[in-house]
Amino acid sequence: MRVAVCSTYSENIDKKYYDASKEVLEFLAQSGCDLNWGSGSLSLMGLSYNVFKEHNRKIYGYTTQKYVNFLEDLKYATHTIYDTTFDLKKNLFESSDFILILPGGIGTVSEFLAYLEEIRSNDKLVPLILYNAYGHYDTTIALIDDLIKRSFNNLNIRNFFKVVDNIEDFKKIYGEINN
Numbered sequence: 001m002r003v004a005v006c007s008t009y010s011e012n013i014d015k016k017y018y019d020a021s022k023e024v025l026e027f028l029a030q031s032g033c034d035l036n037w038g039s040g041s042l043s044l045m046g047l048s049y050n051v052f053k054e055h056n057r058k059i060y061g062y063t064t065q066k067y068v069n070f071l072e073d074l075k076y077a078t079h080t081i082y083d084t085t086f087d088l089k090k091n092l093f094e095s096s097d098f099i100l101i102l103p104g105g106i107g108t109v110s111e112f113l114a115y116l117e118e119i120r121s122n123d124k125l126v127p128l129i130l131y132n133a134y135g136h137y138d139t140t141i142a143l144i145d146d147l148i149k150r151s152f153n154n155l156n157i158r159n160f161f162k163v164v165d166n167i168e169d170f171k172k173i174y175g176e177i178n179n
Contacts, residue, residue: 001178002060003028004036004096006111007044008104017103020133022047023167024100029055031174036096038088039063041073044102049074060095062088089114098127098177103136112140112161119160127177128161131170137163 007021021044029035035052038045039061052059059077063070064085071079082088093099093115101112115128130137141163147153164170 001033001097002036002058002095003033004092004099005048005102006038006099006104006108007048007102008108009038009040009042009045010105011043013043013103014134016134017136018044018047020167021102021131022051024102024131024170025051026055027167027171027174028052028100029057031178032057034058034060035077036060036062036092038092039067039071039074039077039079041070044104048102049077062092064088093118093124093126096126098129101128101130101137103131103133109140112137116157116161120157127173129170129173130161130163132163132165135165 005025025048029052034057035048037048037059040046041049049059053076061071061074061077061079062082063079064082068081080091082091089111099115101108112130115126118124119126119128132138132141144153144157148155148157162173164173
């Protein structure tokens with residue numbers, strides 16, 4: 001299985017997010033998954049690369065021309081370079097068996113919402129998992145709930161993604177996906 005991992009490139013995050021993410025990434029690599037990710041060497045992006053590399057898993061990097069100079073540190077991966085982040089997201093989505101959204105900033109939230117909309121609007125049955133470690137995505141979830149409350153979306157939008165708060169919940173969802 002190929003998992004798309006979306007996460008942060010920021011190095012200034014609390015270590016608890018790093019530790020929670022490492023636990024999930026280790027589980028996925030040990031379970032035999034290969035990695036699709038945004039070709040980053042820092043923070044949780046770099047962690048993703050390093051964990052899958054340490055477990056000798058295949059790694060597929062997706063990036064844009066703007067970041068091509070960063071690929072020098074990521075030689076273990078096979079990289080594809082796109083003109084736009086829209087193209088990048090589309091190809092990452094289409095080549096993944098499921099998508100894991102780890103803690104991240106606006107770019108990661110953007111990816112989550114883009115994939116949610118693609119799944120919802122086009123009946124793409126790609127599992128989408130929001131890893132809400134330490135309540136990181138509580139406000140994103142609250143936004144979706146507010147849109148439901150105000151009738152901009154109906155309740156079934158919640159059927160297009162799963163929220164997990166810890167490794168035990170993640171393993172349960174992974175077991176469902178893997179069957």
